[in-house]
Amino acid sequence: xxxxxxxxxxxxxxxxxxxxxxxxxxxxxxxxxxxxxxxxxxxxxxxxxxxxxxxxxxxxxxxxxxxxxxxxxxxxxxxxxxxxxxxxxxxxxxxxxxxxxxxxxxxxxxxxxxxxxxxxxxxxxxxxxxxxxxxxxxxxxxxxxxxxxxxxxxxxxxxxxxxxxxxxxxxxxxxxxxxxxxxxxxxxxxxxxxxxxxxxxxxxxxxxxxxxxxxxxxxxxxxxxxxxxxxxxxxxxxxxxxxxxxxxxxxxxxxxxxxxxxxxxxxxxxxxxxxxxxxxxxxxxxxxxxxxxxxxxxxxxxxxxxxxxxxxxxxxxxxxxxxxxxxxxxxxxxxxxxxxxxxxxxxxxxxxxxxxxxxxxxxxxxxxxxxxxxxxxxxxxxxxxxxxxxxxxxxxxxxxxxxxxxxxxxxxxxxxxxxxxxxxxxxxxxxxxxxxxxxxxxxxxxxxxxxxxxxxxxxxxxxxxxxxxxxxxxxxxxxxxxxxxxxxxxxxxxxxxxxxxxxxxxxxxxxxxxxxxxxxxxxxxxxxxxxxxxxxxxxxxxxxxxxxxxxxxxxxxxxxxxxxxxxxxxxxxxxxxxxxxxxxxxxxxxxxxxxxxxxxxxxxx
DNA sequence: TTAGGGTTAG
Numbered sequence: 001x002x003x004x005x006x007x008x009x010x011x012x013x014x015x016x017x018x019x020x021x022x023x024x025x026x027x028x029x030x031x032x033x034x035x036x037x038x039x040x041x042x043x044x045x046x047x048x049x050x051x052x053x054x055x056x057x058x059x060x061x062x063x064x065x066x067x068x069x070x071x072x073x074x075x076x077x078x079x080x081x082x083x084x085x086x087x088x089x090x091x092x093x094x095x096x097x098x099x100x101x102x103x104x105x106x107x108x109x110x111x112x113x114x115x116x117x118x119x120x121x122x123x124x125x126x127x128x129x130x131x132x133x134x135x136x137x138x139x140x141x142x143x144x145x146x147x148x149x150x151x152x153x154x155x156x157x158x159x160x161x162x163x164x165x166x167x168x169x170x171x172x173x174x175x176x177x178x179x180x181x182x183x184x185x186x187x188x189x190x191x192x193x194x195x196x197x198x199x200x201x202x203x204x205x206x207x208x209x210x211x212x213x214x215x216x217x218x219x220x221x222x223x224x225x226x227x228x229x230x231x232x233x234x235x236x237x238x239x240x241x242x243x244x245x246x247x248x249x250x251x252x253x254x255x256x257x258x259x260x261x262x263x264x265x266x267x268x269x270x271x272x273x274x275x276x277x278x279x280x281x282x283x284x285x286x287x288x289x290x291x292x293x294x295x296x297x298x299x300x301x302x303x304x305x306x307x308x309x310x311x312x313x314x315x316x317x318x319x320x321x322x323x324x325x326x327x328x329x330x331x332x333x334x335x336x337x338x339x340x341x342x343x344x345x346x347x348x349x350x351x352x353x354x355x356x357x358x359x360x361x362x363x364x365x366x367x368x369x370x371x372x373x374x375x376x377x378x379x380x381x382x383x384x385x386x387x388x389x390x391x392x393x394x395x396x397x398x399x400x401x402x403x404x405x406x407x408x409x410x411x412x413x414x415x416x417x418x419x420x421x422x423x424x425x426x427x428x429x430x431x432x433x434x435x436x437x438x439x440x441x442x443x444x445x446x447x448x449x450x451x452x453x454x455x456x457x458x459x460x461x462x463x464x465x466x467x468x469x470x471x472x473x474x475x476x477x478x479x480x481x482x483x484x485x486x487x488x489x490x491x492x493x494x495x496x497x498x499x500x501x502x503x504x505x506x507x508x509x510x511x512x513x514x515x516x517x518x519x520x521x522x523x524x525x526x527x528x529x530x531x532x533x534x535x536x537x538x539x540x541x542x543x544x545x546x547x548x549x550x551x552x553x554x555x556x557x558x559x560x561x562x563x564x565x566x567x568x569x570x571x572x573x574x575x576x577x578x579x580x581x582x583x584x585x586x587x588x589x590x591x592x593x594x595x596x597x598x599x600x601x602x603x604x605x
Numbered sequence: 606t607t608a609g610g611g612t613t614a615g
Contacts, residue, residue, distance in 0.1 A: 031606085035607090064606070064607075067607065068607065071607070071608080075608090097607065097608075100608065100609080101607090101608075104608075104609080131609075132608055132609050133609085134609085135609040135610050136608095136609065136610095138610085139609095139610080165609090165610095166610080167609050167610045168609085168610080169610085170609095170610040170611060171609080171610050171611090172610095173610090173611085174610070174611065196610080196611085197611075197612090198610050198611035198612085199610085199611075200611080201610090201611035201612050202610075202611045202612085203611090204611090204612090205611070205612065232611095232612075233612085233613065234611080234612030234613045235611085235612065235613090236613090237612075237613045237614065238612070238613075240614085241613095241614075244614095267613085268614085269613045269614050270613075270614085271614090272613095272614045272615080273613075273614050274614095275614090276614065276615075298614095299615085300614055300615050301614085301615090302615090303614090303615040304614070304615050305615095306615090307615065308615095333615095335615050336615080338615090339615075
């Protein structure tokens with residue numbers, strides 16, 4: 001109604017042949033001057049001059065001019081919230097626009113608390129919040145995160161009848177999502193009458209941030225069905241990240257196909273996400289091809305490629321790419337160096353690793369972080385240089401963490417150095433982050449040395465601490481669907497046929513001389529029960545499922561959340577011969593490519 | 606009269 005009447009008046013004014021110079025119109029001219037003065041400002045100095053001029057012209061009394069002063073100062077990149085605040089304080093009766101502006105400024109300055117305090121003042125002074133007030137405040141809550149305050153704001157929104165504003169709704173989805181309240185987040189989305197791309201984006205990102213990758217991909221399909229399938233690169237990058245985490249190569253390929261059909265000229269972020277997806281889903285060749293075809297590579301593209309090569313055990317290739325990066329004049333950072341050192345470590349390139357570690361400090365001025373030291377301990381440990389690894393830990397300027405000690409412990413086991421193993425285990429057991437498997441490794445080392453009393457003591461200590469294993473799972477992609485198996489899984493709809501297959505697999509394995517390695521079963525149960533538990537490990541169930549549902553000779557790809565146990569490793573090597581399949585397993589750190597009874601990790605992982 | 610939401614890689 002108000003807008004109609006304003007439009008009507010404008011029409012009347014415009015249609016007059018000879019408009020008289022009313023005092024109101026000259027006032028508007030002052031406002032115009034004020035806006036043009038403010039628009040020209042590019043820094044605080046210029047702004048202060050404009051401010052002085054506005055005061056001199058007596059325009060500050062006009063609320064429109066004063067509001068624009070506050071807004072320019074609070075929201076410009078060169079602005080100052082302190083200065084904006086001082087102007088705001090001089091206003092007699094700031095209204096919702098001025099309060100909204102101040103809150104936006106605080107949020108822009110990453111000062112969420114101050115935004116909330118300003119809102120409180122707004123309500124206390126009886127200024128009515130509007131639909132522009134809440135998106136800003138909800139963003140502040142999402143950042144803090146402050147779900148309780150967010151819920152109070154939600155109540156205010158309902159009280160004021162602003163719940164149907166699409167901006168307010170999208171902000172609510174985002175706020176609940178960032179605060180981890182996925183249920184409410186979905187409920188707000190479900191109740192919307194009209195949705196925008198931002199609504200879908202907020203919802204999909206919320207699921208992505210909580211690691212709910214399957215939902216993320218399902219929602220993308222729903223979005224497509226509702227006709228929102230546009231070239232939203234940012235959402236596609238989120239989804240690619242979902243594919244990468246899940247190891248869903250076929251789904252990732254679909255996204256790639258979509259991009260090729262619908263987006264002309266992929267940008268560097270999308271291309272890098274695609275490369276990472278291919279590399280981390282096991283398709284090294286495809287990732288490498290895309291990388292080579294990239295018109296413009298940046299530091300992140302190189303970083304992804306180097307880490308990808310490291311994960312696949314191609315250390316020399318990784319170093320070659322690193323050299324190319326330097327030749328391109330790109331400056332490496334600490335994350336790039338983690339990839340470089342991993343590349344050296346996974347390929348056993350000790351000398352090169354040491355050189356890179358020194359170069360990082362001397363040439364690029366990067367102080368080593370705990371991750372870099374972790375890579376170095378791993379590098380030396382793998383190469384059997386246990387004493388040097390221990391020396392490095394002792395001499396480093398940072399407090400060693402569990403990752404370092406665990407790395408040393410496993411190297412000690414592989415290279416049969418009980419003394420170093422005991423030192424590492426002793427340090428590990430002092431930390432809160434100790435794991436049941438740490439005790440098992442030490443106990444197995446004692447067993448190898450036939451120190452049975454120490455075996456018993458270590459096992460007793462482990463049980464007395466009440467340590468339990470983290471639940472392990474394996475994902476396997478069959479016909480573009482991810483199937484998840486946990487150890488001893490009985491919940492899968494096709495459990496029966498999976499266990500039937502498992503039985504057949506074990507039968508054939510026996511002929512190949514396989515006998516279960518029960519030394520790492522962490523339960524205090526008899527030998528038969530241990531064998532039973534081993535045979536139900538999630539990776540074996542996933543392989544069985546894939547053998548049933550994929551054609552003969554086709555590769556099998558598995559993603560697991562934990563490190564592989566010795567028994568699953570031996571078992572998978574043998575399965576690759578018996579069933580003549582290439583099996584790729586991605587664990588948290590690297591790929592195992594099983595083929596013809598051999599694993600690419602050379603039995604050290 | 607002014608303005609607000611989502612999202613982009615290691």
